[in-house]
Amino acid sequence: xxxxxxxxxxxxxxxxxxxxxxxxxxxxxxxxxxxxxxxxxxxxxxxxxxxxxxxxxxxxxxxxxxxxxxxxxxxxxxxxxxxxxxxxxxxxxxxxxxxxxxxxxxxxxxxxxxxxxxxxxxxxxxxxxxxxxxxxxxxxxxxxxxxxxxxxxxxxxxxxxxxxxxxxxxxxxxxxxxxxxxxxxxxxxxxxxxxxxxxxxxxxxxxxxxxxxxxxxxxxxxxxxxxxxxxxxxxxxxxxxxxxxxxxxxxxxxxxxxxxxxxxxxxxxxxxxxxxxxxxxxxxxxxxxxxxxxxxxxxxxxxxxxxxxxxxxxxxxxxxxxxxxxxxxxxxxxxxxxxxxxxxxxxxxxxxxxxxxxxxx
Amino acid sequence: xxxxxxxxxxxxxxxxxxxxxxxxxxxxxxxxxxxxxxxxxxxxxxxxxxxxxxxxxxxxxxxxxxxxxxxxxxxxxxxxxxxxxxxxxxxxxxxxxxxxxxxxxxxxxxxxxxxxxxxxxxxxxxxxxxxxxxxxxxxxxxxxxxxxxxxxxxxxxxxxxxxxxxxxxxxxxxxxxxxxxxxxxxxxxxxxxxxxxxxxxxxxxxxxxxxxxxxxxxxxxxxxxxxxxxxxxxxxxxxxxxxxxxxxxxxxxxxxxxxxxxxxxxxxxxxxxxxxxxxxxxxxxxxxxxxxxxxxxxxxxxxxxxx
Numbered sequence: 001x002x003x004x005x006x007x008x009x010x011x012x013x014x015x016x017x018x019x020x021x022x023x024x025x026x027x028x029x030x031x032x033x034x035x036x037x038x039x040x041x042x043x044x045x046x047x048x049x050x051x052x053x054x055x056x057x058x059x060x061x062x063x064x065x066x067x068x069x070x071x072x073x074x075x076x077x078x079x080x081x082x083x084x085x086x087x088x089x090x091x092x093x094x095x096x097x098x099x100x101x102x103x104x105x106x107x108x109x110x111x112x113x114x115x116x117x118x119x120x121x122x123x124x125x126x127x128x129x130x131x132x133x134x135x136x137x138x139x140x141x142x143x144x145x146x147x148x149x150x151x152x153x154x155x156x157x158x159x160x161x162x163x164x165x166x167x168x169x170x171x172x173x174x175x176x177x178x179x180x181x182x183x184x185x186x187x188x189x190x191x192x193x194x195x196x197x198x199x200x201x202x203x204x205x206x207x208x209x210x211x212x213x214x215x216x217x218x219x220x221x222x223x224x225x226x227x228x229x230x231x232x233x234x235x236x237x238x239x240x241x242x243x244x245x246x247x248x249x250x251x252x253x254x255x256x257x258x259x260x261x262x263x264x265x266x267x268x269x270x271x272x273x274x275x276x277x278x279x280x281x282x283x284x285x286x287x288x289x290x291x292x293x294x295x296x297x298x299x300x301x302x303x304x305x306x307x308x309x310x311x312x313x314x315x316x317x318x319x320x321x322x323x324x325x326x327x328x329x330x331x332x333x334x335x336x337x338x339x340x341x342x343x344x345x346x347x348x349x350x351x352x353x354x355x356x357x358x359x360x361x
Numbered sequence: 362x363x364x365x366x367x368x369x370x371x372x373x374x375x376x377x378x379x380x381x382x383x384x385x386x387x388x389x390x391x392x393x394x395x396x397x398x399x400x401x402x403x404x405x406x407x408x409x410x411x412x413x414x415x416x417x418x419x420x421x422x423x424x425x426x427x428x429x430x431x432x433x434x435x436x437x438x439x440x441x442x443x444x445x446x447x448x449x450x451x452x453x454x455x456x457x458x459x460x461x462x463x464x465x466x467x468x469x470x471x472x473x474x475x476x477x478x479x480x481x482x483x484x485x486x487x488x489x490x491x492x493x494x495x496x497x498x499x500x501x502x503x504x505x506x507x508x509x510x511x512x513x514x515x516x517x518x519x520x521x522x523x524x525x526x527x528x529x530x531x532x533x534x535x536x537x538x539x540x541x542x543x544x545x546x547x548x549x550x551x552x553x554x555x556x557x558x559x560x561x562x563x564x565x566x567x568x569x570x571x572x573x574x575x576x577x578x579x580x581x582x583x584x585x586x587x588x589x590x591x592x593x594x595x596x597x598x599x600x601x602x603x604x605x606x607x608x609x610x611x612x613x614x615x616x617x618x619x620x621x622x623x624x625x626x627x628x629x630x631x632x633x634x635x636x637x638x639x640x641x642x643x644x645x646x647x648x649x650x651x652x653x654x655x656x657x658x659x660x661x662x663x664x665x666x667x668x
Contacts, residue, residue, distance in 0.1 A: 035572070038562045039401040042555065046398050046435075049554040050469060073405070078467040094467060101461050104454075105439040106409040150554055157581040158557040180665075189662040202572035203565050206404045206512065211566040214397075214549065251647055258654075332658055339651040339658075346648050348582040353640060355586070359625055360633050 031197060032067040034144055034162045038203040040074045041160070044148050047076040048117035052150045054079070055123075057131075059095065060113040061102070064142050069197075071146075073107045074115065111135075113143040120253055121341050123147050124193075124334040129326075133173050136165055144197060151250070152341075163194040178326040190332040250345060258338040261331055268328040278320050289313045393506055393525045394550040395434045397559060399478075400510070400523065406439040407480045407512050416481040418442050418491065420458055421508060422465060422472040432475050432506060433550065438465065440477075444487065451487040453494065474498050476506030484509070484526070489540035492528045504528060507542060523547060 040060070047056060058076040062069065075098050077091065103109045114135060116123060128145065135143040141164070149159040165173070168186040172178060183189075203211070290313060297307040399421065410417045419439040425432050438461045443452040462474060477495045479488065488507070495505040504527045511522040526542035551559060565573040576584075596618065602608045603615075628636075 037405070038565070039398075039405050041558050041562065042398045042401055045555050045558045046396070047468075049552060052554075076468045094464060097460065098464055101457060101464070104441055104457065105406060106411065153554055153557050157578045158561050158575065160575060184666055187666065189665060190658070191662060198574060200572045200574045201561060201565055202570075203562060204404065204408055205571070206408060207401060207562075208566045208571055210400060210404060211563050214563075251644075255647070258651075262654075332661070335654060336658055339655045342647055342651040344578055346644050348578050349644060350641075351579070351582055351586075353637065353644070357633075357637055360628065360630075 030067060031064065031069055031142060031144070031164070033198045033200060034069045034071065034146075035200050035202050036071045036146075036160075037062075037073070038201060038207055040071050041158075041201055043074050043076075044115050044146065044160070045150075045153065045158075048148050048150050051079065051117070053119045055117050055119070057114055057116045059098075059111060060115055060144075060146065061099075061108050061110060062112045063108055063110055064112060069112055069142065069144060071112060073102070075102070111139065111143070113139075113145060115146040115148065117148050117150055119149075120151055120250075120257055121149055121337050122257055122334065124330050124337065126330070129173070129330070132163075132165060133170070136170065141170075146199075151253075160199060162197040162199050164197065166192050166195050169193045178324040178329070179322045180325065183325060183329075188329070190329050190336060193329065193333055251342065254338055254342055254345070258335065258342075261335045261338065265328065265331045265335065268331060271323055272325075272328070275320060275323055282317055282319050286313065286317045289317065391430055391432075391527065391545050393432045393434060393508075393545055393547040395508070395523065395525075395547055396436070397549060397551055397555065399434050399437045399508075400549075402437050402439075403478055403480065403508075403510050404512070407510075414444075416444070416479055418453070418477060418479045420462065420474055420495075421476045421478055421506060422462075423475040424471060424473070425475060425503060434475060434506070434508070436465065436469070436472055437478060438462075442491075451490060453491060455494075474505075476508065478508040478510065480510050480512040484542050488542070489528070492540055492542075496528060506545070508547070 044058070047058060056076065056079065058074055060071045061073045061075075062071040064070065078094060099109055099111075114131065116128065132143075132145050135145070144162045144164045147161050147163065152159040166188075168188045169192070172182055172186050172188055175182065290310060293308060293310050293313060300307055403417075403419070406417050406419060417439060419437050421434050422436040422438070423432060423434040440458045440461070441454045465472065474495070476499065477491060479491075492505060492507055495507075499505040507526045507528065509522075509524050509526070511524075525545045525547040527545050528540045529543050531541040561573065561575070565571055599608070599614075600618070603610045
C-alpha cells in the first residue's frame with residue numbers, strides 16, 4: 001500500500017482486515033448469525049419472567065464483527081405507563097442515561113437490537129413491526145429482535161429466537177404501500193417477512209470456571225437450623241422437567257389463540273372482498289356514465305355542438321383505495337407460527353407418551 | 362448449594378429475646394440466597410475493569426423477607442471506584458450509584474439496595490469504610506450484605522469462592538474503619554424459568570470453544586432421556602454386581618431403590634389402554650388440524666403471488 005509498491009507485511013494486512021470488518025459502517029457484510037453472551041441470556045430470562053405475562057422489552061448492546069452479531073450486554077426498559085406523552089420523553093431519557101452510565105464501566109456502548117418477551121408466540125404485532133423497522137433502518141440492517149417465550153421455556157427447552165426483516169419487507173415498508181401489486185413486485189409473502197438467524201451462546205473463561213464450580217456437588221454443608229448433614233443438590237444437577245406429561249393447558253391456550261387469529265383473518269378477508277365489490281360497482285357506474293356521454297356526444301355532433309370531454313367522468317368517479325394488506329400478512333404469519341408451535345410441541349409429547357406406555361408393560 | 366469449600370463453622374442465631382413479656386421468635390438465622398444472574402454480572406464487570414484496577418465493586422439489589430432473616434439478591438450493577446496509593450483512602454462514585462439505582466427502580470420497583478459486592482477475597486480497611494457507607498444506604502435496622510467473589514482463584518480448591526458477610530462493630534470506639542465481618546451462609550437459588558437457560562449455559566462449559574447453539578425440543582428430550590438411560594444402566598449394573606456377590610450389599614441403597622421403582626403407578630391394563638389411546642387421538646387430531654391450516658396458508662401464499 002506504500003507508494004513505492006513494496007508489499008505490506010502480512011501482519012499489517014491482517015489487522016487492516018479486522019478493523020474494516022469490525023467497523024463495517026456501510027453494511028457490506030450481511031449478518032449470518034447472532035452470538036449471545038451467557039449473561040445476556042440470564043438477564044433476558046429474568047426480566048421476562050418477572051413481568052410475565054405482560055410483554056416487556058429491552059435493549060441489546062454489543063458489536064458486530066465479521067457477519068456475527070455479538071451481544072454482550074442488555075438492559076430492560078421500564079414498563080408502559082398510562083400517559084403516552086410523558087412516556088416517550090421518559091423512555092428516550094432513560095435510554096440515554098442508562099447508556100451513559102454503562103459506558104463508565106466499560107460496557108459496549110453500541111446498540112445492536114432489542115428484545116421482547118412473548119406469550120405463546122403471539123409476537124407478530126404492529127408495534128413489533130414499527131420498532132424493528134426503526135431499529136433496522138437506523139442501524140443499517142445490523143439490528144435484530146430477540147424473542148423469548150417464557151411459557152415455553154418453563155419445563156422445557158429454552159425458547160429464544162432472533163429475527164430481522166427481509167430485504168423485501170424493508171422495501172415495502174419504506175414505501176408504506178401494501179397493495180397487491182407492491183407485494184408481487186417485492187415477492188413478499190407471509191413466510192418471508194422475517195429471517196431467522198441462528199443463535200449461539202458463548203461464555204467467558206471466568207464464567208466457565210463458575211459453571212464448573214456450580215456443578216461440583218461433593219460439598220456437603222450442614223444446614224444451620226438442624227445439625228444433620230443434608231446432601232445439598234447442586235444447581236446444575238440433571239433437569240428432568242422436560243419429561244413432564246401434562247399437555248392440556250399449553251395446547252388449549254395455543255388452540256384458543258389460533259382460533260382468534262383465524263377469526264381476525266376472516267375479517268380481513270371480508271374487508272378485502274368488500275373493497276373488491278365496491279370497486280366493481282364503481283367500474284360499472286363509470287361504464288354507464290361513459291355510455292351516456294358517448295350518446296350525448298353523438299347527438300351533439302349531429303346538432304353541431306362541441307363534444308363534451310370524457311375526462312371529468314373519470315374525475316367524478318374515483319375508485320376507492322385498496323386497503324393495506326399488511327394486516328392480513330401479519331395475521332397469516334401469526335397463524336403459521338401457532339401451527340408450527342403446535343407441531344413442535346406435539347413431537348416430544350408423542351415420544352413421552354410412548355415412553356410411559358412402555359413403562360407399563 | 363454454596364459455592365465454596367465446606368467450612369466447619371456453624372451459624373447459630375441468638376435465642377429469642379423477651380421484651381416486656383413479648384417473645385420475638387427467631388426461628389431462622391440470617392441467610393442469603395443469590396440469583397445466578399448476579400454472579401455472572403459480577404464476573405462480566407470484573408472482565409471489563411480498567412487497566413489499573415485489581416478489584417471492582419458494585420451494588421446489590423434484592424428483596425428482603427418480612428422479618429429480615431432472609432435476603433434474596435436478585436440484581437446488581439457495577440459502581441466505579443478508585444483506590445488511591447494511600448491505603449486509607451478510597452473513592453466511590455456515589456452519584457453514579459444513586460443514578461443507577463433510580464434507573465433500575467423505574468424498571469422494577471420492588472428491588473431495594475441490600476448490600477454491595479467486591480471481587481478479591483481479602484477484607485481490609487477500605488472494605489470496612491465502604492461497608493459503613495452501604496449500611497447507611499440500607500434502611501436500618503437491617504444490615505448491609507457484603508458479597509465477595511474470589512476471582513484470583515487463590516484458595517486451595519481453586520474455586521470461585523462466593524462468601525457473604527454482615528458487618529459488626531468491634532473495638533472500643535465506634536469508628537467506621539472498625540468493623541468485623543461475620544460470615545453468613547449463602548445459597549444459589551433460581552426460578553424454574555431460569556433453569557433451562559442455566560442448563561444451556563452449562564452445556565457450553567464442556568466445549569473447547571465455550572459456545573453452544575440452541576437445540577430443538579426433540580433434541581433436548583433426547584438428551585434428557587439418554588441421561589435417564591445412563592442412570593438406569595448404572596443402577597442395573599450395581600444390582601447385578603450385588604447379586605453376583607462382588608459388591609457387599611447395602612440395605613439403605615436397596616431400600617431406596619425399591620422405593621424409587623415403586624413410584625411408577627400401577628394402573629389396570631384396560632384403563633391404561635383407554636387413557637393412552639384417547640390422549641394419542643387428541644394429540645394426533647391437533648397435529649392434523651395444524652398441518653391442514655399450514656397447507657391452506659401455503660396454497661394461498663402461492664396464489665397471491667400469481668394474481
